[in-house]
Amino acid sequence: MSADKYTEETITSLTKWADNLFSFRTTRQPAYRFIAGQFARLGVRGLEGDIVWRPYSMVSATYDEFLEFYSIIVPDGLFTQRLAKLKVGDTVLVDKTNYGFLTTDRFESGKDLWLLSTGTGLAPFISILYDFKTWEDYEHIVLVHSVRHRHEFAYEQLIGEFKDHEHFAPFAHKLIYQQLVSRDHVDNILHGRITTLLESGDLERAVGFTIDKERARIMICGNPAMVADTRKLLIARGLTMTRSAKPGNIAVENYW
Ligand SMILES: Cc1cc2nc3c(=O)[nH]c(=O)nc-3n(C[C@H](O)[C@H](O)[C@H](O)COP(=O)(O)OP(=O)(O)OC[C@H]3O[C@@H](n4cnc5c(N)ncnc54)[C@H](O)[C@@H]3O)c2cc1C
Known part of the structure; x- marks a missing residue:
């Protein structure tokens, strides 16, 4: 995906629910809009700069100033193994387009x-x-x-x-x-x-x-x-x- 199609957001907090379950909040661009029930496409960079993308439902309210997501950690999962290593201050990429019909x-x-x-x-x-x-x-x-x-x-x-x-x-x-x-x-x-x-x-x-x-x-x-x-x-x-x-x-x- 070309760089003008996504934004770089910063992780602002992490909540661990269980060994394989956690939530995280990121910064949000004011221009990023969605309907409650929709999902974002999130990207995480690897060490070589390659990006893995996965769909993630928004947990946060449409009017919150942050985005919140709730994630499983899949053993050997390409995306979640990378995601689980991120800390507050690290970057997650967010596709500028919002998706989904569960509304x-x-x-x-x-x-x-x-x-x-x-x-x-x-x-x-x-x-x-x-x-x-x-x-x-x-x-x-x-x-x-x-x-x-x-x-x-x-x-x-x-x-x-x-x-x-x-x-x-x-x-x-x-x-x-x-x-x-x-x-x-x-x-x-x-x-x-x-x-x-x-x-x-x-x-x-x-x-x-x-x-x-x-x-x-x-x-x-x-x-x-x-x-x-x-x-x-x-x-x-x-x-x-x-x-x-x-x-x-x-x-x-x-x-x-
Ligand atoms: C529209 C949409 C919205 C999604 N929203 C979320 C979300 O809000 N939170 C979230 O954790 N995941 C969500 N997912 C799943 C997510 O996109 C990834 O599949 C997940 O993060 C695992 O990625 P991975 O690369 O680590 O493993 P993958 O290679 O993508 O998946 C490997 C296997 O892990 C299992 N798996 C994948 N996702 C889950 C899950 N959520 N719970 C239990 N087992 C799973 C399946 O058996 C799957 O075959 C969503 C998927 C879709 C299509």
Whole structure:
């Protein structure tokens, strides 16, 4: 990619969530614009000056002065092995173009917004939660985060703090944060995968209402097998994929 197509941003902070999970903030150019739910293309230079690029969802709000990203570290992963070595003050390249269609404007008005994620697939949903319009448009926002182990619930505290937030508190009763753990067994946390808990009805029982074709708008993000299987289950229940010509119930993003 030619140098006029990207900017050089500086890492301003790092947060470690687990051995293989961390978040980082970078500086942001005022001209860099995106819609909540979209992703950036990030580049990291190697020792020989070669650049590896990967898509990364924005975690930060569209109005934040920084960009924030939430990353896995893949053993032997070309990009994440480089990324994980960076420190505050180091440089990350950000493609000037914003990308992606996992945005609420792809839906016609609904009542219940279901945000279904595995692992780092949570990232775009934090940005969507920071969008005031999301809270205005929906009666319920159901954020489902599925991880393997209890300690992988990144952003748990931040999600819990919407109820105390000076701007979001009046709407915070709309948010239902449903954690799922697939490997550990933890008291008071649903055990299992999104697909099995949807099939059994346990997910909707825990949330307190069902996925209703007329009311539900559903975003699915993360592991491609989960995305494909969940989509299939929902389509079998009469829900439809959203398309630009024909808005429906479901929008998805695969992370690999
Ligand atoms: C639209 C889009 C948005 C994305 N946003 C994010 C994001 O916000 N945070 C993030 O960590 N990744 C995100 N990814 C994945 C990211 O682009 C890279 O794949 C990831 O950083 C690993 O890069 P790598 O070169 O180290 O390994 P790669 O060679 O890219 O991947 C190697 C393998 O690692 C596994 N893997 C890749 N990404 C993940 C992941 N996120 N979680 C679990 N396993 C994974 C897969 O099995 C994959 O085949 C996104 C991908 C897409 C397509």
